[in-house]
Every structure is written in C-alpha cells, then in structure tokens.
Amino acid sequence: MASLTTPPQAPDLVTGVHETVLRNVLARLGDKWTVIVICRLDAGPKRFNELRRATGGITQRMLTATLRHLERDGLVTRTVNPTVPPQVEYALTSGGRSLHSVLYQLVEWTEENLESILSARAAYDSVSPTGE
Numbered sequence: 001m002a003s004l005t006t007p008p009q010a011p012d013l014v015t016g017v018h019e020t021v022l023r024n025v026l027a028r029l030g031d032k033w034t035v036i037v038i039c040r041l042d043a044g045p046k047r048f049n050e051l052r053r054a055t056g057g058i059t060q061r062m063l064t065a066t067l068r069h070l071e072r073d074g075l076v077t078r079t080v081n082p083t084v085p086p087q088v089e090y091a092l093t094s095g096g097r098s099l100h101s102v103l104y105q106l107v108e109w110t111e112e113n114l115e116s117i118l119s120a121r122a123a124y125d126s127v128s129p130t131g132e
Contacts, residue, residue, distance in 0.1 A: 045091035
C-alpha cells in the first residue's frame with residue numbers, strides 16, 4: 001500500500017528509442033539552418049533556389065539535407081509541379097508553423113534579454129583568461 005505522504009515514482013518516459021528520437025529532433029531544432037529555413041518558409045511556399053537566396057550563405061548540399069530532414073520530420077512539405085522543367089516548392093506544414101511560433105517566442109525572449117546577456121558576457125570575458 002502506497003503512503004499518502006510520498007508521491008508515487010514517475011515512470012521514466014524518455015528511455016531507449018524515445019530518448020534517441022528526442023535527442024535527434026532536439027539536435028535538428030537546434031541547428032542554425034533548420035531555424036533559418038523554418039523562418040524563411042513562414043512567409044509562404046518557396047522554390048528551392050528562392051529559398052536558397054533568402055537563406056544566404058547556405059550551400060545547395062546543406063539546404064537539400066536540411067529540407068529532407070524537415071520533410072522527414074513532417075515539418076515541411078515538398079510539392080513537385082508538373083512543368084518542364086519540374087518546379088518544386090517547399091512549404092511549412094501545420095507542425096512547421098507551430099514550431100515557427102515557438103521559435104518566434106525564443107527570438108522575442110532573446111530581444112527582451114539581449115542587454116543583460118551582453119552585460120553578462122562582458123563581465124565574464126573581463127575575468128575569463130580565454131574570453132570564452
């Protein structure tokens with residue numbers, strides 16, 4: 001019989017395969033190109049080269065890999081229009097739009113706390129021998 005004063009132990013829900021998938025998804029969401037691509041697609045669907053120009057600095061290979069990962073995770077759709085040559089458009093799914101909302105909140109938080117972050121960095125750098 002369980003004690004009324006001791007809460008039951010919560011089961012570890014993040015184990016094995018779930019833990020691996022969680023780490024993988026979080027690593028993807030923490031990738032700078034993922035964040036930039038999600039933000040660029042928030043304005044609406046874009047063709048590959050249009051997205052590449054809007055992203056700035058990303059290689060064709062990296063954009064292709066990023067889009068494939070996002071499509072696999074269900075955050076981006078890829079639509080091939082039957083033209084000659086074929087036109088491919090990428091767009092956010094509802095999950096991708098939901099993620100953009102979270103990312104936007106993170107940007108807002110950063111802007112609101114930027115001065116204190118810069119002050120903390122300056123204070124740290126003034127006493128840290130390496131400045132890192």
